[in-house]
Amino acid sequence: MDSQIAEPDAAARIASIPIEEIDVARPSLFQNDTIGLFFDRLRAEEPVHYCRESYVGPYWSITKFDDIMALDTNHKVFSSEAKLGGIAIQDMHSVEGALELEMFIAMDPPKHDQQRKAVTPAVAPSNLQLLEPIIRKRAGEILDELPIGEDFDWVDKVAIELTTMTLATLFDFPWEERRKLTRWSDVATAAPETGIVESYEARREELIGCAMYFKTLWDERINEEPKNDLISMMAHSPATRDMPFLEFLGNLMLLIVGGNDTTRNSISGGVLALNQSPDEYAKLDADPSLISKMVPEIIRWQTPLTHMRRTALEDWEIGGKQIKKGDKVVMWYLSGNRDESAIERADQFIIDRKNPRHHLSFGYGIHRCMGNRLAELQLRIIWEEIHKRFSRVEVTGEPERLFSNLVRGITRLPVRLRAR
Numbered sequence: 063m064d065s066q067i068a069e070p071d072a073a074a075r076i077a078s079i080p081i082e083e084i085d086v087a088r089p090s091l092f093q094n095d096t097i098g099l100f101f102d103r104l105r106a107e108e109p110v111h112y113c114r115e116s117y118v119g120p121y122w123s124i125t126k127f128d129d130i131m132a133l134d135t136n137h138k139v140f141s142s143e144a145k146l147g148g149i150a151i152q153d154m155h156s157v158e159g160a161l162e163l164e165m166f167i168a169m170d171p172p173k174h175d176q177q178r179k180a181v182t183p184a185v186a187p188s189n190l191q192l193l194e195p196i197i198r199k200r201a202g203e204i205l206d207e208l209p210i211g212e213d214f215d216w217v218d219k220v221a222i223e224l225t226t227m228t229l230a231t232l233f234d235f236p237w238e239e240r241r242k243l244t245r246w247s248d249v250a251t252a253a254p255e256t257g258i259v260e261s262y263e264a265r266r267e268e269l270i271g272c273a274m275y276f277k278t279l280w281d282e283r284i285n286e287e288p289k290n291d292l293i294s295m296m297a298h299s300p301a302t303r304d305m306p307f308l309e310f311l312g313n314l315m316l317l318i319v320g321g322n323d324t325t326r327n328s329i330s331g332g333v334l335a336l337n338q339s340p341d342e343y344a345k346l347d348a349d350p351s352l353i354s355k356m357v358p359e360i361i362r363w364q365t366p367l368t369h370m371r372r373t374a375l376e377d378w379e380i381g382g383k384q385i386k387k388g389d390k391v392v393m394w395y396l397s398g399n400r401d402e403s404a405i406e407r408a409d410q411f412i413i414d415r416k417n418p419r420h421h422l423s424f425g426y427g428i429h430r431c432m433g434n435r436l437a438e439l440q441l442r443i444i445w446e447e448i449h450k451r452f453s454r455v456e457v458t459g460e461p462e463r464l465f466s467n468l469v470r471g472i473t474r475l476p477v478r479l480r481a482r
């Protein structure tokens with residue numbers, strides 16, 4: 063058994079671990095949801111913490127809100143470059159057989175800025191306005207199919223379906239085949255330990271299959287009139303139409319993964335949070351106009367991406383600690399989002415907070431999430447449509463969580479609906 067899994071007396075056992083031995087990279091801590099207790103300790107005792115030995119090698123943890131902001135906005139010192147290790151705690155280039163795709167989330171300026179600019183129109187306010195009625199119609203169709211008064215899995219029937227549907231709409235992806243997008247998103251982030259793929263080679267094969275599929279769509283659309291979907295937009299835009307294919311694929315994967323797991327887990331996380339805080343659910347029931355404030359609070363509470371990683375390009379002092387050039391530095395958004403010195407009553411889910419967008423879930427600085435308004439739009443529509451139909455989405459069993467230190471995922475959530 064993992065020595066840092068500390069059930070049933072989690073708090074007491076975690077308090078007794080010598081601080082220098084704490085290793086928050088272990089995916090099991092996220093799966094058994096004891097990770098918050100570790101972060102509480104680090105924020106209180108050693109907010110900038112060095113872990114000497116772990117399965118991902120040595121790394122720094124940054125756990126306070128303001129320190130994370132300082133790092134995330136300092137891209138000149140803290141690099142996202144894939145060749146230095148990229149943006150996750152596990153170095154991408156250390157993974158045997160992994161497909162190394164070019165994507166702008168793992169680039170520094172100037173290339174990052176040029177590529178980001180090329181795909182930003184897909185999530186511009188004017189495009190979101192066009193998407194809103196389509197997302198609403200499809201959300202309604204999914205919700206209308208659900209059984210009332212019977213247990214079912216919210217993750218599969220609603221969270222995955224809704225986010226996949228929005229992605230399919232964004233890409234104008236063949237509708238009947240849209241679950242391919244879910245699969246590719248899962249495969250792109252999966253390590254073999256998760257059981258989603260058998261090996262890194264198997265993952266590579268599947269992602270090449272994804273590339274070929276998108277190439278066919280690209281080839282069709284480049285010969286048609288420009289349309290409003292992402293592929294057509296990229297195929298026709300002077301800034302992107304000549305992108306090398308691996309760059310096109312890398313950026314597609316970024317949009318698929320960025321927009322899928324994150325929003326999916328916010329949809330499930332919101333249901334769970336409301337069930338764990340019945341007073342908040344009662345507030346929502348009485349006043350659905352709170353939904354637009356509740357949405358960023360759900361995203362803070364869930365923190366769908368637990369961290370982003372950077373590599374130090376020079377020596378740097380932070381929180382009284384000396385980070386050395388070349389060190390791996392992890393900004394734990396999940397911890398910063400529970401930091402009482404930056405967020406009032408940070409350990410509570412409160413749907414009518416005064417300043418609900420004051421959170422770290424979308425990151426900060428030049429890499430701040432490009433799809434943040436699209437994510438919020440989807441969540442707002444979904445909750446509006448849920449509220450019209452159901453007085454309660456009641457959680458009826460224990461949630462199951464993903465074995466991952468990056469995606470804070472809920473893999474199964476049994477629920478029962480009460481009609482309004």
Ligand code: HEM
Nearest residue numbers: 166167320321324325423424425426429430431432433437
């Ligand atoms: C970047 C979170 C939804 C596309 C990011 C980053 C985070 C994040 C933490 C990195 C920020 C940084 O390094 O400072 C989330 C969360 C979402 C979400 C929590 C949902 C609740 C979406 C959606 C899209 C998207 C729907 C689809 C368009 C991207 C892209 C980047 C990004 C393209 C790279 C930006 C860059 O490097 O400049 N996201 N995301 N995300 N996200 Fe999201």
